Amino acid sequence: MRYYPVFLKLEGRLCVVVGGGEVAERKVEALLEAGARVRVIAPEVTETLRRWAEEGRVELEVRPYREGDLSGAWLVVAATDDPGVQEAVFREAEERGLFCNVVDKPEICSFIVPSVVRRGRLQLAISTSGASPAAARRIRERLEEEFGPEWEVYLELMARWRREILSRDLPEEERRVLFNRLALAPLPEWIRQGDWHYVRALAEKEGLSFPEDLK
Incomplete structure (x- = not known):
């Protein structure tokens, strides 16, 4: 599968994350760093996600995903291990013409998230087109050594x-x-x-x- 590499401007845009575990937490953190407005939907969430909601950093809806939850979103991340929810989120995103990433399921994604090296303004994104996340991580580690602080x-x-x-x-x-x-x-x-x-x-x-x- 071939992908078109791109950096998205998410400042102020609504991004919906379905899922409330540690993986979802990492996805939310990355979206917040990009300046996105983040809404989390999940029946259970980590303490960190709850704290971010209390601090006003994210919008939190503690309940299962239901059709229509992607209304107004610009980008969607399904960070849940429930196959039924994964399929439903991706289907709704496709119907609405939204970018959607289903974590660890490249076959039902409209985009995949690369491994990234960040040095202030510098961002180096590495992708193996889903072939080997472990190899992408190894390449990232080499680049982190080459491109230091x-x-x-x-x-x-x-x-x-x-x-x-x-x-x-x-x-x-x-x-x-x-x-x-x-x-x-x-x-x-x-x-x-x-x-x-x-x-x-x-x-x-x-x-x-x-x-x-x-x-």
């Missing part, structure tokens, strides 16, 4: 410099050359090793501000 600082620095450069009245070609020059510099390595004097020298050479607060 320095990449979070690096991309924050690049974002600041990008805004600074775009604020200048520079010809497009000159901007492009400057962006490429900065991208080719070994900034992640300098940051990882604490060689901030090299970063300062580059900033001065290109007429850019030096990020004292990122050191």
